[in-house]
Amino acid sequence: MRALILSDIHSNIDALEAVLAAAPVHDVVWNLGDVVGYGAAPNAVIDCVRDLAVVHVRGNHDRGCSGLLHAEEFNPMALAAVRWTQKELSSENMQWLRKVPRGPVHTTGKATLCVHGSPLHEDQYVQAQPEARAAIAATKEPLIFFGHTHVQGGFAVNPDGDGFTLTPRYASPNAIDFYELKLRQGARYMLNPGSVGQPRDRDWRAAFALYDSVAQSVIFGRVPYMVQAAQIRILRAGLPESLATRLRIGR
Numbered sequence: 446m447r448a449l450i451l452s453d454i455h456s457n458i459d460a461l462e463a464v465l466a467a468a469p470v471h472d473v474v475w476n477l478g479d480v481v482g483y484g485a486a487p488n489a490v491i492d493c494v495r496d497l498a499v500v501h502v503r504g505n506h507d508r509g510c511s512g513l514l515h516a517e518e519f520n521p522m523a524l525a526a527v528r529w530t531q532k533e534l535s536s537e538n539m540q541w542l543r544k545v546p547r548g549p550v551h552t553t554g555k556a557t558l559c560v561h562g563s564p565l566h567e568d569q570y571v572q573a574q575p576e577a578r579a580a581i582a583a584t585k586e587p588l589i590f591f592g593h594t595h596v597q598g599g600f601a602v603n604p605d606g607d608g609f610t611l612t613p614r615y616a617s618p619n620a621i622d623f624y625e626l627k628l629r630q631g632a633r634y635m636l637n638p639g640s641v642g643q644p645r646d647r648d649w650r651a652a653f654a655l656y657d658s659v660a661q662s663v664i665f666g667r668v669p670y671m672v673q674a675a676q677i678r679i680l681r682a683g684l685p686e687s688l689a690t691r692l693r694i695g696r
């Protein structure tokens with residue numbers, strides 16, 4: 446079974462289409478949340494992903510845009526995007542967004558877990574080993590996929606208890622590229638496919654991952670997309686200019 450794992454698409458249809466065109470062959474798609482917010486194509490993204498993915502987990506922006514969370518807690522840029530998205534979403538897509546399940550969600554039997562933030566809390570940012578270790582210690586599954594930080598890579602704990610941080614290494618900063626991680630028997634992992642629509646790891650390319658349960662590997666991928674098209678959509682929508690400029694620098 447090969448699962449294409451997408452997270453933090455953030456209403457960026459240009460990035461999503463590039464990922465789907467470039468992704469290696471897969472059997473299923475898993476969505477780790479934040480399909481909307483920040484970007485200017487929320488309906489197009491939901492129309493694409495709602496039936497495409499067999500696993501959905503809600504993100505904090507999904508909750509904010511669908512009224513399940515007090516968006517006043519968001520920063521001004523995010524709040525502006527929430528308000529704009531609430532007006533833009535079709536009633537059908539708003540209804541769907543409200544019903545996206547809270548993580549963790551089990552996949553492939555009980556072997557893997559999908560969350561937005563962490564198994565401990567859906568809004569937790571797992572940015573360093575201590576948080577990852579705590580989440581791994583609190584769960585039984587050897588493999589957890591998470592999003593929310595918009596940083597591709599993740600964390601591992603070896604059978605002997607040693608922990609380390611995983612950062613994909615790519616040959617080129619501007620071309621399509623892949624990085625394969627072979628999963629070690631007995632090790633535990635918490636892996637982030639990165640953000641499709643608003644990467645924050647100083648790499649502007651759309652990010653994704655592919656999990657192969659037979660080969661026991663995870664392939665991280667980055668793909669260039671028409672970032673100018675996404676920027677123009679944001680500016681034409683009247684969303685904050687910084688939401689457009691940040692896309693090109695990956696922050």
Ligand SMILES: [Fe+2]
Pocket residue numbers: 453455479504506593594595
């Ligand atoms: Fe996000």
